[in-house]
Amino acid sequence: MPSEQAKTKAPTLTTAIFGFVALALALAASVSWYLVSDRGSQFRRDALAEAVTVRARGLQVDFARALHQEWRHARTIAEDIVGRGPEAVRSSLDLVVGDSSRVSWAGIAALDGTVTMASGRLLEGQDVSQRPWFQRGLEGDFAGDVHEAVLLAKLLPSQSGEPRRFLDLATPIRNQDGAVSGVLGLHLDQAWASRHLRDSAQAMGLDVFLIDRSGTVVIGTKDEIETLDLPSTRAAMAGVAFTSLETWTDGQEYFTTVIPQVSYEDLPAFGWSMVARIDNNAVSVTTPMSSLVIIPAAFVVGLLLMTLLFVRLFADPFRNLANTAAAVMKGQDVYPYESRSTAEAQTLSAALALLQGRSKR
DSSP, X not given: OHHHHHHHHSOOHHHHHXXXXXXXXXXXXXXXXXHHHHHHHHHHHHHHHHHHHHHHHHHHHHHHHHHHHHHHHHHXXXXXXXXXXXXXXXXXXXXXXXXXXXXXXXXXXXXXXXXXXXXXXXXXTOBOTTXXXXXXXXXXXXXXXXXXXXXXXXXXXXXXXXXXXXXXXXXXXXXXXXXXXXEEEEEEEHHHHHXXXXXXXXXXXXXXXXXXXXXXXXXXSOTTOXXXXXXXXXXXXXXXXXXXXXXXXXXXXXXXXXXXXXXXXXXXXXXOXXXXXXXXXXXXXXXXXXXXHHHHHHHHHHHHHHHHHHIIIIIXXXXXXXXXXXXXXXXXXXXXXXXXXXXXXXXXXXXXXXXXXXXXX
16 A cells, blocks of 8 residues: 555656756756856957947047148148248148138248248247247157147137137248258147047047046047046056956946057157047847857757657657556456567566466466
8 A cells, every 4th residue: 555655656757757857957047047148248348348449449540530631731831832932832821721620720930930921821920939839840740739829819719718729730841952941830729629539439439538648638528537547547648558347437337448549640649549438338239149048948949849759759658558557457458558669668568468468367
């Protein structure tokens, strides 16, 4: 009687097989979920690092090329000035300035620092010998950092009421003998440069900051940020490339990259590094994650189908043999179930046939 009670409580072979498969699937699912989560996190990190680096490089080229266009105009005037009359040179300077949306002023200073010709005749006769663009322009090509208007403050008032700020470009003018005879200087409107950088950065989904060697934010897409103390900004001050995930002053995490130098072809160096950041949630990983989930799901479905086939081919014969054995034990006259699915099933079939034959004697 105890054996009969234990027998009724024991699971069937089919239940045991499905239970084993279910436990195996649970274990496999746990491992797979861990691997998928880790792979997804790694993909996000790699995608964001790649995105901020590639976009920042493109943005740096776009911005530097815009500055280089004005620099090319200056070089052309400086090279073609020999042999041309004052009015022709003034026309060229006025043409460079245009509507003053980019270049606010262009002028030529003699060796003593006196402005001899300028766009709109502004500052003609004025002494600019103490201005950095003139002093450095005598020595060679020069790009000057952002500064407030000094001599032009009253002549070119700002429409916003804020003091006008300029970027300087300067190049020496040489006579027919190759000797320096003066300096050509351009004042680029800092507001234009800032708008250009802001619009390009917005199109690429970046926040961008141009940082000088002292760590000051010269131009940025976030006006409220003037100085930063981060690993990326320290790398920018040193002129070193850098890409990493950083927590910024707003408490948010951003993938940040540093372009050590803002340059394009023969554009003189302003001494800036570009720091660009992208939000940690800016790149979706839906597609890769979906593909990583579909593969395990397909495996589960395939395993279940194979398990059903296995049960049908190998477990069901044992269930039929067990039913035959139970009938023989009860003294019923049944035709022994015969199975050839496995060697064990064949042995049990033969044994049941033998027992059935003996029971009839």
